[in-house]
C-alpha cells in the first residue's frame with residue numbers, strides 16, 4: 303500500500319529526487335519508452351514535428367526523449383526544474399566519463415547529430431519568458447509538477463506561450479494513478495484522464511493531430527508508479543499568422 307505515504311512535489315525535488323536512481327528505474331520502463339520513441343520517430347517522419355528550435359521541458363536527468371527528434375531541429379534546449387537533473391544532462395553534453403550510458407536507447411533511434419545543446423530552467427507553473435520554440439516535448443513533467451487540474455491547465459497555457467504560432471507540442475504523460483516512486487521517495491503524480499488532457503490542450507488553443515494510448519508496462523511495475531496508461535499526443539498551436 304502506498305496511500306499512507308506523503309507524496310512529494312515542488313521544492314522536494316531539489317533534495318529528495320535522486321537522478322541516478324531515476325535513470326536506473328527508467329531501464330525497467332524500456333518497453334514503454336520504446337513506444338514513445340516509435341511514436342516520436344513516426345511524428346517526425348510524417349512531417350508533424352520539425353522546425354528550428356526544440357525545447358524539452360522537464361526532461362529530468364535523461365536525454366533519451368529527444369533522440370528521434372534531433373535530426374528534425376537545429377537547436378535543442380534541455381530544461382528541468384531540478385539542479386541535479388540538469389547536472390546529469392550536462393555530464394552527457396560535456397562528454398564526461400561519468401555520464402550515463404544511453405547506448406541502449408541510441409540503438410533504437412540511431413544517429414544523433416551534433417546540435418547546439420544548451421540548458422535552461424523554465425518552470426511551467428510560472429509565466430515563462432524566452433524566445434519561442436517551433437517544437438516542445440513535455441514528457442511526464444506536468445503530472446509531476448502540477449498539484450491539481452487547474453494548474454495543469456494553466457501549465458499547458460504556459461507551454462503554449464513559448465511556442466510559435468503553428469508550433470507543435472509532443473505531450474507524453476501518464477493517465478490515472480497518483481504516485482511515482484524513486485528509491486524510497488514517493489512523488490506526487492496528478493491523476494488525469496485522456497479527456498482532461500485533451501481538454502487542457504483544446505482550451506490552450508491547440509488542435510490535436512495525432513494521439514496514441516500506450517500500456518503501462520505491466521502489473522509488476524505498479525508498485526513503482528500506478529499509471530493505468532500512457533498517452534502520446536501531437537498537438538499544433540493555432541492562430542497561425544500568415545505573412
Ligand SMILES: C[S@@+](CC[C@H](N)C(=O)[O-])C[C@H]1O[C@@H](n2cnc3c(N)ncnc32)[C@H](O)[C@@H]1O
Nearest residue numbers: 315360361362383384425426441442443446447
Ligand atoms: C517523472 S520526472 C520525468 C522526467 C522525464 N521527462 C522523463 O520523461 O523521464 C518529472 C520531472 O519533472 C520535473 N519537475 C518537477 N516540478 C517541475 C516544475 N515545476 N517545472 C519543471 N519541471 C518540474 C522534475 O525535476 C523531474 O525531472
